[in-house]
Amino acid sequence: MWRSLNLISYELGLTGRADVVKFKRSDVGVKLPGKAGKWTPYPIEYKRGKPKPDERDEVQLCAQAICMEEMFGTEILEGALYYGEIRRRTVAQFTLELRAQVDAYTSEMHRLFEHGITPAPEYKSHCKSCSLVEICLPKQMKRFKTASNYLKIELL
Template sequence: MDPDDYLMLSGIQHFAFCRRQWALIHIEQVWKENVLTFGGRQMHRNADDPFFTESRGDVLISRSVPLVSHALKIYGVADVVEYHRSDEGVMIPGREGRWTVVPVEYKAGRKKPDDRDEVQLCAQAICLEEMYRTRIERGYLYYGKTRRRVEVFFDDELRNRVAELVAGMYALYDAGITPPAVLLPHCKNCSLIELCMPAVSSRRRSVDRYLTACVGRDDA
């Protein structure tokens, strides 16, 4: 597959949250801003400066780092990648010594009840592992609402979850399928709720089931 056909890494958080949301954005090219996405975009804008590298003692901080994994066939950008000086680390072009690689993803709100943030961060780590030919054990999610970091360990379970989600993304993308809407509690936080209309779709399916049942009774 041509790298130009790779899927966006950032889509994995949409897919983990709602497969229909992912399909609307990445297959049907639909997007709508809400206060949550606006806050996230503003936070990312503060982090995104591809020409800026900050040095804090034994830590280098690079922003807006391009990412790619040819194994997963995804590409994207990391908000921040920290390089910690370590004898067991990798060589960094233009820098002396060796460094361990630590991805950091910025989120505007709070820690989520699901794993959408963790899988996105882990996918970034997998890209960085492939790019630097190293193993990355951990990374961090920084939440703007609480102003604190949450450490994430990239164990086999999380890595397998990432691989399964990416495979699911490609399955829908290759088939060109957008899953039907299902009204769930988390729909109220979705920026696409007015376009997706899960309540209307759910009522329509209920009516269809009712009519089908009535026809079945009449036939009997």
């Protein structure tokens, strides 16, 4: 098991970090130093809350798996999401549809970046428990409309 594995995908233009990667013995996996046989990476993402009504957590985990596929040169079909609030692990299948969502989101992210567009954050109830709320500032940014306006007013 590896913790805090740095990830990169040159194809998607993503970097990140996986919480935990377990390796399951497999006929078609990768060789690991000091381990006999072949092993398939199995990413596990830890979340404090509970499962979301949409697939945002699955998309994140699938993006991590795609990075690992590129890094290790092997296919990863599934991973797991562990939710602390309900103390349960759910399996996420990396379907073609989920992979297409990852591709669409990353393409849109790169388009926004290339055009210098910073999407405005939207304050929602889940923001209260988000570890990034002090960076994102969803309530404050609503007043300023753009990040550049915020910086001009707050830093002067």
